[in-house]
Amino acid sequence: MNTKLRAAIVGSTGYGGVEVIRFLQGHPHVEITSVISSSNSGERLSEGFPHLSEIMIEALDAVDIALIAEKADVVFTATPHGVSAKLVPQLLEAGLKVVDLSGDFRLKDGSVYETWYKKSPADEALLAQAVYGLCEVFGEEVKGLDFVSNPGCYPTATLLGLIPAVAAGWIDPHSIIIDAKSGVSGAGRGTSLISHFAEINENFKAYKVNQHQHTPEIEQALTQVAGEPVVVTFTTHLTPMTRGIMSTMYAKVNGVHTDEDFIELYKQYYEGRRFVRIRDKGKWPATKEVFGSNYCDIGFAVDERTGRVTIVSVIDNLVKGAAGQAIQNLNLMMGWDETLGLSLTPIYP
Amino acid sequence: MNTKLRAAIVGSTGYGGVEVIRFLQGHPHVEITSVISSSNSGERLSEGFPHLSEIMIEALDAVDIALIAEKADVVFTATPHGVSAKLVPQLLEAGLKVVDLSGDFRLKDGSVYETWYKKSPADEALLAQAVYGLCEVFGEEVKGLDFVSNPGCYPTATLLGLIPAVAAGWIDPHSIIIDAKSGVSGAGRGTSLISHFAEINENFKAYKVNQHQHTPEIEQALTQVAGEPVVVTFTTHLTPMTRGIMSTMYAKVNGVHTDEDFIELYKQYYEGRRFVRIRDKGKWPATKEVFGSNYCDIGFAVDERTGRVTIVSVIDNLVKGAAGQAIQNLNLMMGWDETLGLSLTPIYP
Amino acid sequence: MNTKLRAAIVGSTGYGGVEVIRFLQGHPHVEITSVISSSNSGERLSEGFPHLSEIMIEALDAVDIALIAEKADVVFTATPHGVSAKLVPQLLEAGLKVVDLSGDFRLKDGSVYETWYKKSPADEALLAQAVYGLCEVFGEEVKGLDFVSNPGCYPTATLLGLIPAVAAGWIDPHSIIIDAKSGVSGAGRGTSLISHFAEINENFKAYKVNQHQHTPEIEQALTQVAGEPVVVTFTTHLTPMTRGIMSTMYAKVNGVHTDEDFIELYKQYYEGRRFVRIRDKGKWPATKEVFGSNYCDIGFAVDERTGRVTIVSVIDNLVKGAAGQAIQNLNLMMGWDETLGLSLTPIYP
């Protein structure tokens, strides 16, 4: 490859955008040619993020479609919900490839989007065209595309933990309960009492019980895999840490399957996919074991007393749950090895 | 009352023991006359706990039954599992009142204890006699007793959250799933990798999935209330904070009951009991809202889509889950107002 | 005492105000008769602070001088800098006693206030009249007063650690360097990037180096004690925790004085004052050892190699550094035992 693919990041001053930048800097086939911020254009990126001093010195560009089209080949839109719905069509129109990190193109049914996001949905035709880039499940469909809708953080951890069992018919899809816990960076860089240090530190909170907007995203994918309508119980919690999501999932086992059976089933399902790691019997993953990396680690415990399986799945919400999977999707779109630029070991401790 | 009740604490250099001391110092009818430690006798308590300097200066006594009987009227045994089983009979024999904070007298069936604790059970007759001091449920039985078995931390948060609904027949006891999260102080002051700062900080872990020794304690109480054998799915997690437990609980609703119905049911069940607080509709408690206090706060969300109720219950594991409830039990044993010495406001933030 | 002193708290929805409320609830001679908030009047206090549910149910009052004068005898003004300057004269005029927790009445020289606070100073006559309520140093002056200016958090930890040595002439006041570290609650409940969880957690920051507004407050008191103009080097840092301040202080020792000499000097200086505790030789206090309490703990290390002494002083910034000392000042104003309502043991762990 003679020349590198030129990448622009819209939303460079958010946590998702900054994380896309971190990974792209080590990507062998990509160079960052524009960092874009609607709110801070004209400033230097390192003013708000001194950790990037002497590394990234580019001035922040404004959101200007013509300029983006001139500077870049691909755009990562790490923009708020509602913004992407309007921005992405213009970027595609201008001939750019797009990986969208927002929730605007994940739900096929605009009315469901409207119900859960309280915003107007994106253009119907584009929604129909958008592929849901859960790489280890739908990655084949992503290859060669110009536009991918990147999954949400909770759905990524949850679906990678549930889909092999649902696809195999080993668990009753109507019995699924998902108890999810997230670090606070998932709430973004905007200031509010819910991310105020003194309110979060030494505190564990439930929030949006039965009301989180990622619920229909999870149900849509499970419905597709199960071949019948699936609704789930989904609870979200904030845990006093910055990064990491754990989904602890419960379901009735159909028939008799042991821990070892589940482990084997999942190892086969994810064979050849480096970013999913299955724990041995009696071991459960912890969020720190994937910190800063694109891994999703999964463990199992079948309880004969209750006939239920407990599945524990962890990711770094900003990496596999956002920026890392976005780059993995770019790799798939371009026909590259999906691990390019993502081969970083988790940071421990 | 002319003279105060004299109290001894065995296990004064553990977190549970220190917390008993903190509360007893403000108790109007009790004075601490002996602080006891098997491992540090002869030292001053404030050597290991400088926060008690100039407050508690007593030398640590050894575990000497005759000496305890001479110095005290009541003993709090904040001792490891297996130790209480041997110590408590001697203390009772010596005419002392006892509140036992260990797990040794909670399970009626010695063989169940042996299975889950991997230790020999306590004397059968004493097990039969021991009353399980979950104050807001079984408090009437505690009145006038000389010996109470204080509940575990997870069971306290869990049972206070489930029992009114199980007792009313509003939820299917065979559908109960308990996803519990605890701060690290629950693991005690002994050093191990599981409480090593660098391994816990910025980390969220599952542990003992389906294997926690508090499982049969929860099932025994639910079985009693339901009037039929109940087994539950119970998962424990460590969250990177010191104090606090949240149990997020899931069950199928029998019939049709709204959030408001559950709120009303629980308010009636706990009427007159100051330490249980029921949240308004759409509000869920956070662990920090009970930090340092004897409260248990509970919230509800019924989901019509799934027919399930989600119940969120929080306590401070060292207070309502240990030392605070132990003193509440003493108050009940003595026929005092159950709130004596426990009227401290949660510390926030 | 037949009737209780009636207290109002202005700024009840800030961290300082909430902490005044926590302590006053256990005060034997005071009852809270009005909780006041300029921004949330009409709401219930427990809406923003569910930890106070079933404990404090009073509606929040507006800032109305006539109403306060009707309801209360004493007012705690936990108001932002600039607000107290205008409010306090009106409250005094209305015949109320006032303990002011802001920085508006601490500096005698209005022009110094203007330089460091960038606001107009309070009325000159009232500034002259205001007594600086550092209880263990200037407490005698507080007795019988109607109005006290409560010290800042950093100055309290720092001055209690320095004044006995400066007063004795044991250290060179021109050599003083103060390296202070604070938990984040000191920044208040207002949201901003500097108290955003993801920016603070797992981070240690210096801020306002040589520019903190508490500098002149420290210098004014040291100048008074030393009898000559003193300027200090004062650095402030944020440490990833909610509560607690440590001031690590350095100075040249005049003459030859050992660790033991300093310990003895300080024990004598603070004799009879329960809230200052001096550590033994070779022991240094940690912030958690005063968590939630009104203590200030101090330790010493003299280094013969350099001729310098290192003094380590810790407080809970919201208690001894704000609400606790404010109540201690009220106790002194009223001629009561200074420990009334403040006898709470630190919470550990």
Add this chain to the structure above:
Amino acid sequence: MNTKLRAAIVGSTGYGGVEVIRFLQGHPHVEITSVISSSNSGERLSEGFPHLSEIMIEALDAVDIALIAEKADVVFTATPHGVSAKLVPQLLEAGLKVVDLSGDFRLKDGSVYETWYKKSPADEALLAQAVYGLCEVFGEEVKGLDFVSNPGCYPTATLLGLIPAVAAGWIDPHSIIIDAKSGVSGAGRGTSLISHFAEINENFKAYKVNQHQHTPEIEQALTQVAGEPVVVTFTTHLTPMTRGIMSTMYAKVNGVHTDEDFIELYKQYYEGRRFVRIRDKGKWPATKEVFGSNYCDIGFAVDERTGRVTIVSVIDNLVKGAAGQAIQNLNLMMGWDETLGLSLTPIYP
């Protein structure tokens, strides 16, 4: 380069060793051929460190000189103090290159080592030969060597912050006070009360005041640069986080030099050295801005009122303070670009 340099890590199951592994995995010219642990040989590395599952599967070797010499060209000894003193001579004897991360070869004077480390010093001849690998200061001496003594964490942050000013004569070396704060990972993976979560979380502690073993290491380098004996006041603190060191340093300014002068002086001193970054006037670095990376960031504030300069220097203690600088030293030893394998962006947030 056809073949890669083969590296062994002794002490692979410590935090320093694991961090050497993380960076070497991305090093273009090095391959890991042996991971060694005296305590866990025979086990798989990923048993204790599941974050390395599917990444590193090698069995842990025992400490066997002949085996190491067969498998490797270079050895990183991340071993406890006292162990390296005996191990390194054997490794050198066997013809291996060595980067030693312990404190055993940093102090030229064996008696000083004995005083501060309470252990027997290493062989005198080898001590004389050992070069102190503070890369940005003594890096020229490292080139072509077979053995380097890697600096300590506190000395790295401190010396990079002080040396340019001392070398220029801009500060009085006899006035230097160093107030250092570290995350808890610096205490290693061995369990003890000082790294127990419940004792560290929400706590800020001073420890080893005037007694830390890094004191003579700092003084030795400053003495060399100043050309006269230098003793310093050095205080260490634990801050409730895992990684990161900040040294806040104070000194009298010789003559008149502004913030801008210092910034310019340091930029010149470190010209061409990518891993030291100088902050702009009025900006001070925070530890999170170097998290997970090999950077050392430095900021300045000159105070005209006191005639002192405050210098703030931050590093990641496990990277620039240990593993990262060790690899930087290897790069220098081999004559490679010093940044090879180390070009990772700090992780933020």
